[in-house]
Amino acid sequence: MEVKDNVIGVLGGMGPAAGVDLVSKIIDQTDARSDHEHLPVALLNYPERIIDRSTFLFDQTDLNPAFAMTEILRQLESVGAVVAGIPCNTAHAPAILDVVQDELDRTGHSIRVIHMIEETAAFMKLHMPQVETVGTLSTLAVYDLGLHRKPLEAAGFDVVVPDDDIKEEVVNRTIFDTEFGIKAQTNPVTDKARQNLVIAIDHLVEKGADAVVLGCTELPLAPMVEERSDVLLVDPAEILARVLIRETYPEALKPLAQHYAAHVPS
Amino acid sequence: MEVKDNVIGVLGGMGPAAGVDLVSKIIDQTDARSDHEHLPVALLNYPERIIDRSTFLFDQTDLNPAFAMTEILRQLESVGAVVAGIPCNTAHAPAILDVVQDELDRTGHSIRVIHMIEETAAFMKLHMPQVETVGTLSTLAVYDLGLHRKPLEAAGFDVVVPDDDIKEEVVNRTIFDTEFGIKAQTNPVTDKARQNLVIAIDHLVEKGADAVVLGCTELPLAPMVEERSDVLLVDPAEILARVLIRETYPEALKPLAQHYAAHVPS
Structure with missing residues (x-):
């Protein structure tokens, strides 16, 4: 049996329910019939450590949430994560996410953040x-x-x-x-x-x-x-779930739901 | 601001959706109005590493899932978890859980598993x-x-x-x-x-x-x-969620839902 040791990381807490929702969507988008066919996922939901992204972007604080986010990404890497998703759109602001990437690079961490x-x-x-x-x-x-x-x-x-x-x-x-x-x-x-x-x-x-x-x-x-x-x-978040699977275990990715095709106005 | 550094650990993957469900229940049972009032939770859902508990208990394998479970509990401890819940009833069989506890004790790990x-x-x-x-x-x-x-x-x-x-x-x-x-x-x-x-x-x-x-x-x-x-x-699992909160941040525990009282036959 091939061991699934490439863990999918979820940097959660922004908010906590969105972190849970992304893990649920990874499970939903995985083609599996038993526990053992599901993929390894690590979720770190540490909401208090990450200052509100909007508050920072509106200059109401000097503390960039990027530093706490980077620390949690390092922890995800320490438990085996090779890729990570961040289920918070606001956290993708360059003033935050670019600093996260710079900090990861500077400290030699290779966990790959999906945008x-x-x-x-x-x-x-x-x-x-x-x-x-x-x-x-x-x-x-x-x-x-x-x-x-x-x-x-x-x-x-x-x-x-x-x-x-x-x-x-x-x-x-x-x-x-x-x-x-x-x-x-x-x-x-x-x-x-x-x-x-x-x-x-x-x-x-x-x-x-x-x-x-x-x-x-x-x-x-x-x-x-x-x-x-x-x-x-x-x-x-559903698209992110699919990309995280595709980048680790593409053979486990479910076919795309028909609802996208069905809902497009003719 | 008092930092919430006692992480609640969830040893998931048995099955994966049950791990997610326990984290959701921890969020639901927490008295919070914003991201930052929620509690730090780490979920490790590594389903493939933990052999099916029933299969082991029925003697269809010599490999006790306790060893993989212990390894994941150590990883939860490494990211800050001080207590852990295991959302799988079958995994609470003494032939499994006693071995987990012995292995934690033997290797000097203090993360406390709630039964x-x-x-x-x-x-x-x-x-x-x-x-x-x-x-x-x-x-x-x-x-x-x-x-x-x-x-x-x-x-x-x-x-x-x-x-x-x-x-x-x-x-x-x-x-x-x-x-x-x-x-x-x-x-x-x-x-x-x-x-x-x-x-x-x-x-x-x-x-x-x-x-x-x-x-x-x-x-x-x-x-x-x-x-x-x-x-x-x-x-x-809902009761476990409440105990995990009570044992870490008792002030954040929501009052008990009235449905328990309301549903008891008179």
Whole structure:
């Protein structure tokens, strides 16, 4: 029996439920019929050590979360991880992720971080040729930096974002509000958060989106009340799960779900 | 800010979805409103390294899974874990867990393994005084060893188990069947597995159970189609999640859900 010693690392905690969700998606996307056919995965969910990414990016702190993230990546490597995913879109800001990569290089660590946002744009270019206009939902920091817009435009898509009041009062609060936000209440997600998400998706569809990227790892935690035939919802964490499998055990990757093809507007 | 450096370890992989489920339950049972109020958790899901527990207990292999489990516990300790939970009832067989503890002691490792099954009996004795007769659902190996029966009887409960044909053809296949079993198909769990689970619970209720222990960590992964007022369903993984929090950050433990009180037959 060939031993599976290339561990898939998950740098979690941003938020904790998003870390769990990525591990679940790795399991779901693995073609396995018994425990032993599943892949080795290490999840380190140390939320308190990693300062909020948006807080740092908005200059409300000098402490770059990159240093704590690098330390946890080193720990993942110490338990066997050869690749890692970071289930937090905001953490992919260059001001954070570039520092992580520099620190890993400087200290001689070879664990390979998969870039969730670039992989999402590459996946959509490959698998969703019918899509022309992509809407994005994210934290304010991610909007300000154009983290999704830039790679999606480079991949040939038109990109639309919500109007400012929707960004702030609907999308951002759905993530962060300490009463109804998804970070505060995950299981179950509040009705208010789910309603807000529908409002934001409808708004992007009105602005011409035929696909919407759920570009904050909290957002896919809200179960959609109904399947939508008018727009394709894209989950970067699911794409990240597939890339992590492809880069370690490609033979274990499940075929792509038909729902991507089925949902594309004709 | 007090740093949360006592990591909660989860020795997962038995099966992989049960490992994820325990981490989710730790998050759910934590009283937190933002990422940073959540607790540090490390999950190592290395399913291939740990031989099937039932296979070992039925003498179909000489390789005790205890050794791989101990190695993973040492890795959990190396990333900061001070306590650990093992979300697999069968792995709590003395022929396995006693060897794990001996190996940890012998090699000078102090990570403290919480005993899910003993904690379940203790929890039920404390919080479910109205319950007289407890039914148990588990793998055949766990039935043969009386892993739930003994501590539940010591706690003062009467214990009933399914008839042999139900044990083998309904309960065990719901866990292990490579077509419809929960280990083979977790998301979603098959209709057949859910129907089997209802048949098994009904059978235990007919035999007098006023509570049923879902004593295999795959079983709570099947969503119950309806709330039951005739019987209290007890999930050892949820109890384990609460004990892991209590033993590290007791101030972060959510109050006990009212459903336990509400579901007890009057």
